[in-house]
Amino acid sequence: MKATSEEVKTSVKKLFEDGSIGHFIGYEMGSDSLRVTPCFLKSGQAASRLVWNPLCANNLSKYLLDFGKVEGKVGIMVKGCDSRSVVELLKEHQIDRDKVFIVGVPCSGIVDREKLLAVLGVSPGEVVAVEDDGDAFLVTIKEGTRRVKKEQVLRGECLVCRYPTPVIYDMLIGEAVSSLPWVGDDYSSVKELEALSSEEKERYWSSELSRCIRCYACRQSCPGCYCQQCFVDQLDPHWVGIKIAPQENHQWNTVRAFHLMGRCIECGECQRVCPVKIPLMLLNRHLLREVESKFSFQPGLSPETPPPLATFKPDEDLGI
Amino acid sequence: MKPFLSRDNLLLWLKRLLQEYTVIAPVQAWDTVLFQPVKEVEEILLNYDVSALSPKDVFFPTSETLFTFERQGGRWEARPLPEIKKQVLFGLHPCDAHGIALMDVPFLSPPADLHYQRRREATTLVGLACSRARPECFCESVGGGPQDPSHLDVLLIPTPQGYILQVRTARGAALFTGFNVEELEIDNPPPPVTTPVPVAGITEIARDTFNEVFWERLADRCIHCNLCAYVCPCCYCFDIRDYALKGRVERVRSWESCQAAGFTRLAGGYDPRPSKGARLRQRFFHKFLYYPTQFKGQVKCTGCGRCVRACPVNIDIREVASEMQRIGSRVARAA
Amino acid sequence: MLPDSPFLPLPARIQEARDLTPDVKLFRVEIEDPRARENFRHRPGQFAFLSAFGMGESPFTFASYPSPDGVLEFAIRRVGTVSSALHELEPGEAVGIRGPFGNSFPLEEYRGKNIIIIGGGIGLAPLRPVIQAVLSHREEYGELLVIYGARTPADLVFAHEFSSWGEAPRTRVELTVDRGNGDWQGRVALVPTVIKELKPSPENTITITCGPPIMIRFVLAELKALDFAPMQIVTTLESKMKCGLGKCARCNIGEKYVCQDGPVFSFSEISRFLEQG
Numbered sequence: 001m002k003a004t005s006e007e008v009k010t011s012v013k014k015l016f017e018d019g020s021i022g023h024f025i026g027y028e029m030g031s032d033s034l035r036v037t038p039c040f041l042k043s044g045q046a047a048s049r050l051v052w053n054p055l056c057a058n059n060l061s062k063y064l065l066d067f068g069k070v071e072g073k074v075g076i077m078v079k080g081c082d083s084r085s086v087v088e089l090l091k092e093h094q095i096d097r098d099k100v101f102i103v104g105v106p107c108s109g110i111v112d113r114e115k116l117l118a119v120l121g122v123s124p125g126e127v128v129a130v131e132d133d134g135d136a137f138l139v140t141i142k143e144g145t146r147r148v149k150k151e152q153v154l155r156g157e158c159l160v161c162r163y164p165t166p167v168i169y170d171m172l173i174g175e176a177v178s179s180l181p182w183v184g185d186d187y188s189s190v191k192e193l194e195a196l197s198s199e200e201k202e203r204y205w206s207s208e209l210s211r212c213i214r215c216y217a218c219r220q221s222c223p224g225c226y227c228q229q230c231f232v233d234q235l236d237p238h239w240v241g242i243k244i245a246p247q248e249n250h251q252w253n254t255v256r257a258f259h260l261m262g263r264c265i266e267c268g269e270c271q272r273v274c275p276v277k278i279p280l281m282l283l284n285r286h287l288l289r290e291v292e293s294k295f296s297f298q299p300g301l302s303p304e305t306p307p308p309l310a311t312f313k314p315d316e317d318l319g320i
Numbered sequence: 321m322k323p324f325l326s327r328d329n330l331l332l333w334l335k336r337l338l339q340e341y342t343v344i345a346p347v348q349a350w351d352t353v354l355f356q357p358v359k360e361v362e363e364i365l366l367n368y369d370v371s372a373l374s375p376k377d378v379f380f381p382t383s384e385t386l387f388t389f390e391r392q393g394g395r396w397e398a399r400p401l402p403e404i405k406k407q408v409l410f411g412l413h414p415c416d417a418h419g420i421a422l423m424d425v426p427f428l429s430p431p432a433d434l435h436y437q438r439r440r441e442a443t444t445l446v447g448l449a450c451s452r453a454r455p456e457c458f459c460e461s462v463g464g465g466p467q468d469p470s471h472l473d474v475l476l477i478p479t480p481q482g483y484i485l486q487v488r489t490a491r492g493a494a495l496f497t498g499f500n501v502e503e504l505e506i507d508n509p510p511p512p513v514t515t516p517v518p519v520a521g522i523t524e525i526a527r528d529t530f531n532e533v534f535w536e537r538l539a540d541r542c543i544h545c546n547l548c549a550y551v552c553p554c555c556y557c558f559d560i561r562d563y564a565l566k567g568r569v570e571r572v573r574s575w576e577s578c579q580a581a582g583f584t585r586l587a588g589g590y591d592p593r594p595s596k597g598a599r600l601r602q603r604f605f606h607k608f609l610y611y612p613t614q615f616k617g618q619v620k621c622t623g624c625g626r627c628v629r630a631c632p633v634n635i636d637i638r639e640v641a642s643e644m645q646r647i648g649s650r651v652a653r654a655a
Numbered sequence: 656m657l658p659d660s661p662f663l664p665l666p667a668r669i670q671e672a673r674d675l676t677p678d679v680k681l682f683r684v685e686i687e688d689p690r691a692r693e694n695f696r697h698r699p700g701q702f703a704f705l706s707a708f709g710m711g712e713s714p715f716t717f718a719s720y721p722s723p724d725g726v727l728e729f730a731i732r733r734v735g736t737v738s739s740a741l742h743e744l745e746p747g748e749a750v751g752i753r754g755p756f757g758n759s760f761p762l763e764e765y766r767g768k769n770i771i772i773i774g775g776g777i778g779l780a781p782l783r784p785v786i787q788a789v790l791s792h793r794e795e796y797g798e799l800l801v802i803y804g805a806r807t808p809a810d811l812v813f814a815h816e817f818s819s820w821g822e823a824p825r826t827r828v829e830l831t832v833d834r835g836n837g838d839w840q841g842r843v844a845l846v847p848t849v850i851k852e853l854k855p856s857p858e859n860t861i862t863i864t865c866g867p868p869i870m871i872r873f874v875l876a877e878l879k880a881l882d883f884a885p886m887q888i889v890t891t892l893e894s895k896m897k898c899g900l901g902k903c904a905r906c907n908i909g910e911k912y913v914c915q916d917g918p919v920f921s922f923s924e925i926s927r928f929l930e931q932g
Contacts, residue, residue: 030634032455037634038541058633062543124455211349213373213382213575217545221632233582235561235736242561242574244383273632275372275551277351386662389708395666395687395749396708401658426902433902434660557904560662560897564709571662571711576905583905586895590868592908606907613910614901 002132003105003174005051008077011103011173015075016044021101022072025063027056032124034113038063052077052173054111054130054137057155059267061085062223064095074100079107081157083166084265084300085223090168091303092263094226104169106177108132108150109161115153120146135181151182157268157281160186167301190286205250211276212249214242218270218280219256224263231255257283262291262309265300323485324504325476327366330483333499334361334410341444342407344378346371355409364411367478369454374416374553374626376423378409379439383574386435386560390568401435404442408495411448414468414475415459415624419553420445421471422622425615426556435573444491447472453512456625458638461517463618467508479509517638518645519608519619525648526609532647536597538640541633542579544596548603548635549577551626557583578602604640661900664706664751665691670726671746675812676805678733679777680742681718683726684752692725695755699762699784700891700919703754704899705729707740712753714896716918718780720787727752730780730812756899757918760785760889765861769797773874775846775866776805779812781891781918782865790823797825800855804831804846808839829853847873850881857883865891875922885923892918892925 008026015021028039028049036055040063041047059082067074078086083104089095111130117123120139128140136147151159164177185191196204216232219225232240232252240251257280264284271280291297295308325333337343338361345364347356352372358364389396420440427436450457450466459465469475473492477484485501487493549555559576562569576583579599585591593599611620621637628636671683684705686692697703697717704712713735719728733742744750762785770789772782789796801820805811811830821828831842831849842849846866855862862883864874871890878888894906894913906913909928911920 031628031636031639035634035636040537040540063541066540208350211352211354213550215546215550217547217632220543220545238563241563241572242383242559243563243570243572244381244574269632273545273547273630275352275547275630276349276354277372279350386660387658394747396751398658398663401660426904429901431661431900433662433900434658435662556902558897559903560712562706562709562711569708573662576903578904584895586893590893592894602907606904610907610910614912 002108003052005053007173008052008103008105009047009050011171012041012050012075013044013047015101015103015171016041016047020073021075023067023070024050024075024077025060025067026050026075026077026103027052027058027060033127033129034111034116034124050077052105054109054132055113057110057269057272059085059221059223059269061089062221062226064089064100065226067099068095073098075103076100077103077105078166078169079105079110080161080163080165080167081107081265081267083168084163085267087168087300087303088224088263088265091305091307097303101171102166102169104166104172106165106172106174108134108164108177108180109137109158110155111137111153112155116148119148119152154182155268156271157266159183160266160285162186163300168303187285187289190282190289193282194286206246208278209249209253210246212244212253212278213276214244214249214252215275217273217275221269221273222260223267223269224260224265225256231259253278253280253283257287260284261287262295262297262307263299264288321503321505323487323501324482324506325485325501326482329502330366330476331361333496334364336499337408337410337495340406342405343410344375344407345410346412355412357407366411366448367451368411369450369452370413370624370626370629372626373551374419374624375409375412376416376419376553376556378407378443379420379436380423380427380556380558380575383572384435385570386573387571388568389571396569401438404438406442406444408444408446410446412445412472413450413624414447414464414466414470414472415457415622416553417445417447417471418459418462418464418468418622419624422554422611422618422620423556425617429615444473444495445471446474446476446492446495449475449477450512451478451509453514454625454629455515456628456638457514457623458517458519458625459623460514461519462621462623464622466511466514477508479506481506484508514623517623517641519621519623519641522608522641522644522648523612523619525652526605526644528651529644529647530601530605534643534647535601536595538635539596539600542596542600542635543633544579544581544599545632546577546579547630547632548627549579550575551630553622553624553626554620578606600635604637604644607637608641608644662753662898664704664712664753665695667750667752669744669746669748669750672742672744675730675814676810679730679810679812680733681813682729682731682741684729684750685726686752695725695727697721697727697755698759699788700759700781701755701757702781702896702899702918703727703729703752703756704896705731705737705741706751706753707737707744708749708751710740711737712751712897713737714756714899714914716781716891717755718783720784720791730777730783732777753899756914758916760863760919762788766795767797767859769858769860770799771855771860771862772799772801772803773846773850773862773864773866774801774803775870776810777812778864778866778870779803780865782863783813785863786820790820790826793823793825797859799823799826800853801826801828802831802846802849802853803828804833804844804849806833808832808836808841845873846870847877850874850877854881857881857887861887861889863889885926886921888922890920890922890925892920894918 024041030037131138355375388399427433473489475486557576584593607620666687670685673681702716706712715729718730835843896906897903901915
């Protein structure tokens, strides 16, 4: 059985009542029927605001960093991808395992709002609800319901998701999902890019990165980016600075991708929030593939496994 | 009878423009629509809903070199600024023209910002009325409208047969010298309707909401991504920094956002605005109270809806305005 | 043709750079062009942007009353990238200056009144032009009391001028430090404590204060206890400022722009700000 909003509300209310948590980070409906917004609860009564549906795109795990000093445990709702960020934050000692109560929810795909509106040809005002229905989404609109095949309207990252069920949790709401039927060779788009010549790649990335306006929304939404002072904000040494020009844009995006190498857990928030739709995940996943092939390592699966790029073994074969 | 351009004539006119002017227009860029200089008329999107970014960067670039200083004989000499060629900003919707007018006030009030002023004086604005309203649009609630010609040199209103032409200024008329424009008996199409948002009177009640805990609660979800300020057609905070290169220094101005942590932090560490709630409140207060007070004018918002669409955590200016009005009424009743 | 931009700094030179304390230097800056130098008229309380070319610009309040030779003085603490870059410069090196910006202390309104200057640390720097103004027009003002303190004796700025100030008629200089050292013979107390001790009268008096935020807080409390009204207490606000022109909106505090409506404010104005910066 898939988790419902009702189950989430009841479970979270109980967690407050039995003292397991003092705070909860979840989702509630936003400013229209196709928007969901992060929700911060301090009591069980407010749990009636919570929802769980295919619109719950945000990766909430980064908010855990704001709760370091509060009294009581912080509960958090995580999908498969989000749970992997929690693993990384634990691994990197940014949060305490015994201060967090992880409520895992297996996820069978999140809707891309714009794609859905385009396929349905309706406005958000006409939509009442979106529910998961196996290989499709059931969209209730004013005139009735429409069934839309998932692959048409899924978020990009969901099309290649390998971990639909949270890999770490204190409570799981809903049945675990072992794999998603539409996921095939998860690196096909990356391989396509890798097969291009150097000149073609240079042209491709110059064109894509020329749109970057250095808003840093990618960094702000990424749970792996939590440095007190980002290299790009440093004045002394002046690595990149404020100039928005091709060279600086290249530097920003590629260095950030390198900083995430072996740490990016493919939640895709960076690409979701990018206002000019730069295909950031192509870059991140290319580097992920490198780490996977060279170290047989995937980030975000176990808090105990040390990250290969931050570990050095004297007897390691570096292949040089 | 109204001046009118069939679609074919519009394309002809644009081709002619391209020979004389740099034309910046909405184009398809990957999955979004952006304003960019075009080489061919075919690149121009004539039927777009909304661009991801506003065209404010035509006058206020994401980053620009204000000056290049060169070291000469122990002194730093400023090089003359490069020329700005005459250009046409084509296809902007009335909300974006309104945004430019809102930015004109701080930038052009004395002492005028030369860098903005040069670009502004070199540009003719040819707008495109809206055939559809997006769900997030509320231009009518801030004194604008989908067919509002204000602040434009020329407005084109799309109809099934072509474009009704409204030439508003001499500068706009100059674009049509020697070009035959037909006349047609045609009614303006009914404009799309936007959902009302209670912005009227918000400047008067804003003060009463200042100490509400609402701001801290709202700010809990803000991730300081700067998107609201960057996609906005009338936000204009900027930063200035020097780039030291060999023998020369570039003084660069770039966009900044009051939502960035450290925006008000002083050298030495003291920050008068350290809390997230205070920063978030600053954004809305600047739009609804400080800007109208400083410049004795309208609120600094065009109802374009970009911030609503862009915010990753759904902080919605429409909900904020409603809540501020609600608090304002409550305070007024209690008084 | 030079661009006629309000962001373009005037070429200037460092005439002299002298250590006042371990981290504060007094810079004497001379605008290169004689006509520009003559036309540059600043008033006590205003500020200017100094450019360390290659590092950037930062705002600094004038630390001197306008002098006939047109040389401008700034007391700059080494605390950030621009101030550090300025500290590295030698006399004769080129800098840029943009200004003067902001409002100023309304000295005409203070005529005939008693003036109390309360400074902490580098906060004495923006107050020095007022002291100089009063001393150079001594008859126009009532009594002058300067209460000034710093963390340690080595941190007192303009120490070499205190005795000449104290020698002027109807003028008193009361110094203090938070922590003394072996040589220090003077008072060891926090500035607010000195106010409490001296019990100045609010009668026909204006006080002007500048120093670390925490000092200001306690100074205000002491002055209130002595019945000083908020409009009798004036200060100069420090804000992060970038353009000085009321455009970049960085110094926007409440409904005010520090670079235009300030940096000089009375506390009755400040209490009406929405935001208490």
